[in-house]
Amino acid sequence: MSRILIIGAGLSGATLAERFANRGDSVLVIDKRIHLAGNCYDHLDRGTGIRVSNYGAHLFHTNSQEVWNFLQTFSKWQNYEHQVLVKVKNQLLNLPINLNTVNQFFRLKLKNAEEMRSFLAKKTKKLKDVSSSEDYVLSQVGQELYEAIFQNYSLKQWALDPSELDSAVIKRNPLRFDADNRYFTDRYQALPVDGFENLVKKMLTHQNIELKLKTDFFKFRAQNDLSQFDQVFYTGAIDQYFDYAYGHLEYRSLDFHFEEHDLEFYQSNSAINYPSLNYPFTRIIEYKYFYPPAKPIAKTIISKEYPTWDGEPYYPVPRERNHLLMKKYLSEAKKLQAQGIYFVGRLGTYRYLNMDQAIAEALKLFERVK
Numbered sequence: 001m002s003r004i005l006i007i008g009a010g011l012s013g014a015t016l017a018e019r020f021a022n023r024g025d026s027v028l029v030i031d032k033r034i035h036l037a038g039n040c041y042d043h044l045d046r047g048t049g050i051r052v053s054n055y056g057a058h059l060f061h062t063n064s065q066e067v068w069n070f071l072q073t074f075s076k077w078q079n080y081e082h083q084v085l086v087k088v089k090n091q092l093l094n095l096p097i098n099l100n101t102v103n104q105f106f107r108l109k110l111k112n113a114e115e116m117r118s119f120l121a122k123k124t125k126k127l128k129d130v131s132s133s134e135d136y137v138l139s140q141v142g143q144e145l146y147e148a149i150f151q152n153y154s155l156k157q158w159a160l161d162p163s164e165l166d167s168a169v170i171k172r173n174p175l176r177f178d179a180d181n182r183y184f185t186d187r188y189q190a191l192p193v194d195g196f197e198n199l200v201k202k203m204l205t206h207q208n209i210e211l212k213l214k215t216d217f218f219k220f221r222a223q224n225d226l227s228q229f230d231q232v233f234y235t236g237a238i239d240q241y242f243d244y245a246y247g248h249l250e251y252r253s254l255d256f257h258f259e260e261h262d263l264e265f266y267q268s269n270s271a272i273n274y275p276s277l278n279y280p281f282t283r284i285i286e287y288k289y290f291y292p293p294a295k296p297i298a299k300t301i302i303s304k305e306y307p308t309w310d311g312e313p314y315y316p317v318p319r320e321r322n323h324l325l326m327k328k329y330l331s332e333a334k335k336l337q338a339q340g341i342y343f344v345g346r347l348g349t350y351r352y353l354n355m356d357q358a359i360a361e362a363l364k365l366f367e368r369v370k
């Protein structure tokens with residue numbers, strides 16, 4: 001039986017904890033927050049009974065059969081296919097851009113992919129080298145849609161012009177040539193029926209797992225000898241682990257302003273993006289759409305998202321400066337593997353990971369090091 005220490009009770013840490021505990025190892029999970037589940041944490045609002053995500057809406061989607069099968073043990077799931085609208089002047093358009101978006105925006109009646117391709121071919125320029133988000137969008141949809149949907153949204157979200165931002169960011173939102181309005185096209189798209197907090201709680205409920213909340217790793221390390229653990233999995237920020245020796249990695253954060261309204265619905269869709277600089281927020285989420293109440297209620301909860309450099313580290317900023325720093329931190333992290341210390345998850349590897357990717361990587365790491 002090995003002794004395992006896991007820092008962070010988010011999905012990455014919980015997946016590893018469950019796997020090791022299931023194998024018969026003794027696992028200690030610590031997290032500095034007052035709750036488990038990391039950024040997927042949600043709760044039922046006391047007044048309205050509406051399930052609200054504390055760190056932004058979380059919608060599960062995956063093509064991985066392995067991840068999907070793994071999750072079935074811990075929760076029942078209800079289907080949920082996400083759609084996003086974007087407000088451009090007085091119109092609400094579908095996102096990612098698809099046949100409907102192009103028809104709505106240019107007031108056309110294109111009927112199929114072929115017509116959409118030949119229409120956009122006249123709007124776009126073929127670029128030899130597509131490295132920034134700006135190049136990518138211009139080469140895909142042309143100037144008008146770029147300005148209406150992407151340019152200012154990117155400025156607000158990242159405080160960077162799309163010309164400074166890796167094309168990888170925008171490629172998460174691929175162009176579609178059909179009229180499929182779903183935000184994701186993955187095979188499995190669903191929500192855990194009792195929310196993500198309960199999903200992770202179930203993962204961590206095991207006789208071999210001890211969970212200590214309100215326990216910061218750096219204080220813990222100062223008071224405890226880590227050599228008592230055979231393996232350590234750290235899902236906190238990698239630069240903090242090394243005391244920012246090479247400098248701080250940049251993160252973009254969000255300030256969530258929650259509002260309760262005496263309305264059955266505040267808006268016509270769960271998520272509406274606001275690219276215009278006339279609005280200081282980027283997005284309004286209405287939570288009722290994710291877990292509709294059993295009976296209609298004349299109350300609803302929304303959150304407006306204000307991007308900021310302060311607050312929780314949410315989005316790694318994918319630009320050259322951070323790639324260079326990350327190379328240095330990764331080489332330090334690699335050296336620690338010999339001592340059984342591993343860096344895991346979105347903060348430990350400084351990458352934007354969807355929930356299924358975080359779980360898939362944790363499962364893979366378990367198989368490699370068990």
Ligand code: FAD
Nearest residue numbers: 008010011012032038039056058059217236345346354355
């Ligand atoms: P986290 O959930 O961040 O967990 C890390 C944990 O480590 C935290 O609980 C933290 O408190 C703890 N920790 C950090 N430092 C220390 C320390 N020093 N000591 C002790 N504990 C520490 N993914 C999707 O698939 N679908 C979505 O719709 C989606 N929406 C998102 C919306 C937003 C706004 C954001 C930011 C992310 C979204 N994601 C979404 C991604 C999702 O949140 C991540 O995939 C998931 O959180 C990864 O889990 P993790 O365990 O790696 O990290």
